[in-house]
Amino acid sequence: MKIVVLAGGLSTEREVSLATGTAVCKALRKKGHRAVLVDLFLGMEEYDGPLEALFDAPDGRCGNAAIQTSEPDREAVRRSRKDRGPSLIGKDVLNVCALADIVFVGLHGESGEDGRIQATFDLMGIPYTGSGHLSSAMAMDKVVTKRMMDAAGIRTPKWRLAEYGEADIAALAAELPVPCVVKTPGGGSSLGVYLPETKTELEDALRDLLRFGSQVIVEERIKGRDFFTAVLGDRWLPPVEVISATGKFDYTAKYQSGAALELCPSDLTEDQQREMGEMALNLHRLLGLSVYSRADFVLDSNGVPWCLETNSLPGLTSGSLMPKEAAAVGLTYEDLCEEIVQLSLRRKN
Template identity: 50%
Template sequence: MKIVVLAGGLSPERNVSLSSGAMVSEALREQGHQVALVDLFFGTEGVEGPAEALYDVPVPQAFKRIGRQAPDLAQVRAARRDRSPSSIGPGVLELCAGADVVYLALHGACGEDGRIQAALDLLGVPYTGSGCLASAIAMDKDLTKRLVAGQVTTPAWRSVTVTEENLEELARQTRLPVVVKPVDSGSSIGVFIARDGQELRRALEESRKLGGRTVLEEYIQGREIQVAVLEDRALPSIEIIPKEGFYDYENKYQPGAALEVCPAQIPPEWEQRLGEAALAVFRTIGLSVYARADFIVTPDGTPYFLEINTLPGMTPTSLVPQEAAAVGIGYGALCQTIVEASLKARKGGA
C-alpha cells in the first residue's frame, strides 16, 4: 500500500510526533509498504521534484531524538517560507489524497482533536485511529470526564478558564494538593502538582500562558498505571515509576528517566479492574482501533481514571509498543495491525 505518515505539526508535542512518525515509517517500509513521511506543518516545502518523491526519501534519523524541552512553536512557525495562516503545509492534502491510507503519528492539538480526521473524511481518505467526533471528545479532559464519570471512578475535578483577573481568586478557592493541567494537551505539557499556594499560583500562571482552559483535579496518591486498548481488548498494564518527580515531559521521553514495568506487578483482580475501566472509557466515548488510558491506582486497588489518549506515542520509549510486546506483538506487527484495523473501522463508519 501507499501510506502517508503525518507527523510534526504545530502542537507542543511536535518533537514527540516526529519521533513517532520516523519509527512508524521505518516499520511500515519493513512491512513492504511505500511510505512517505510528511510534516503536517511544513508539508512538501523544500522537496525537489514532485511530492511523490517523498516516498523515496530516507527517514531522517534526527527525528527520532526528543529534546528535554518542548519546541518553541513561534520559532517553528517563523521557519516556514509559506506565510499562510494554515496549520497544514503546502502539498499535504494533495499527497494524502493519493494515498491508500494516512497513518496519523500526530500528537496533541494538531492531530488528536479531530480536525485533521474531519479534513481527511471530507477528502474520502482513510486514516488510522479513531474518527473525528470521538477524537475531539477524548482530547477534552473535562468533557471526557463528564461522559465517563458514571462508568468509572475519576478524581474530583472542575474546569476553569484562568485569566489575569481571576488567578488570585482561583488560588484562594482551590483545595490543595491539586493537579493543574490544560484541558486539551498531552505529554504532561503544562501539568503541575501544586502542594502549596506558591506552587499553585505558578501553575495557574503557566496555564494562563497556555490559553487558560484548565482542569483542576483532586490529587490522588497511588501508583501510576496505564492500559492500552487494541482492537477492543485491553493489553497488559504498564506501571510508570519516575526516578525523580512525576511522569512529566522529560521523564516520558528521556531514556532511563523512569522505570516502566510491563506487565505491572499487581494482583490479578487489579489488572481486571484496570482493563474493564479502560474498555468502558474506550467504548463510552466511541473510540476505535487503539488508545491508551491513564490511571492512578490507590493502595486498595481502586483505579482512578485520569485521561485517554487516542494517538498514543510510538517513540522508542513509548508505552503502547511495550504493552503489545508483552502479548507477542512486535513493533512492525503493531503498526500493521493499526493500519488494517483502521481500514476496517473507516469502512464501518467509525
C-alpha cells in the same frame, strides 16, 4: 501499500510526533509498504519532484528525530516555513495524502488528536488510521471526557472546571485545596499539568497555565502508583507501571532515557489488571474511539484504580508505553504498526 505517515505539525508535542512518525515509517517500510514521512506543517516546501515519487524515496524521508527535555519553540518552527502563511497545513500535504492508500496519523496534540485533520480527511475521502473526528475531539477535551466518565460511573478523581484571568489568581488559589492537580483541558504529554503542594506553587501554576487559555481543570490529587493501559482493536493490553526517578511523570520522565522505570508486565493482581483493562475499554467505547487508545490511571494505597483520562493517539516512539504493552502479548513493534493499519482499513471499509 502506499502510506503517508503524517507527523510534526505545530503543537506543543511536535517533537514527540516526529519521533513517533519516524519510528512508524521505518516499521512500515520493514513490512514492505511504500511508506513516507510527511510533516503536517512544513509540508513539501523543499521538494520539487513528482509527488508520486515520494513513496519510493529510499529512506522514506525519515531523519533522526530526537525529543528534547523541553517543549519545542513553535514560533521558530512557524518562522522556518517559507510561505509564512496562516495555514497549519503545509505545501502539498493534502495532495500527497490523497495519493496514499491510507494515512497513518502520527500527530499528537492540536490538529492531530483534536479531530480537525480527521474531519479534513473525511471530507476528502482519504482513509486514515485511528479514531474519527468526533470521538477524537471528545477524547482530547478533558472536560468532555470527565463528564462522560461521571455519567457512565467510571471511577475518576473529583474535579471542577475553573475559568479565570490574571486578576483572579490570588482569590482562586486561596479557594482551592492543596495538594491538587491543575491542568489545561486540551494538553498532552504532561505539558500543562502541575501538581502543586503549596498555595505558592498553585499560584505559580495558575499563572503559567494562562498561556494555554483561560480554563483549567482542578482535580483531586490521588497519590499512588501510575499505570497506563492501552486498547487495541476490541481488547485491552497489560497495564504498564511507570516509576519516575523524580516522583513526577512529566514531559522529561516520559521521553528521556533513564528518567523513569517502566514495568510491563506490572506487579498487579489479575483482578486489578482486569479492572483497569475493562475501565480503559469501556471509556474507549463510551467515547466512540476506534482501533487504539490508551487510558491513564492512578492506583491508590488501597489498591483501587482511578481513571484520569484517555488518549486517542498514544505515542508510538521507541520509548513509548503502548509498544511495551504490545510486546508483553507477543506483538513486535512492526506487527503493532501493521495491525493498526489493517484495523483502520477494516473500520473504513
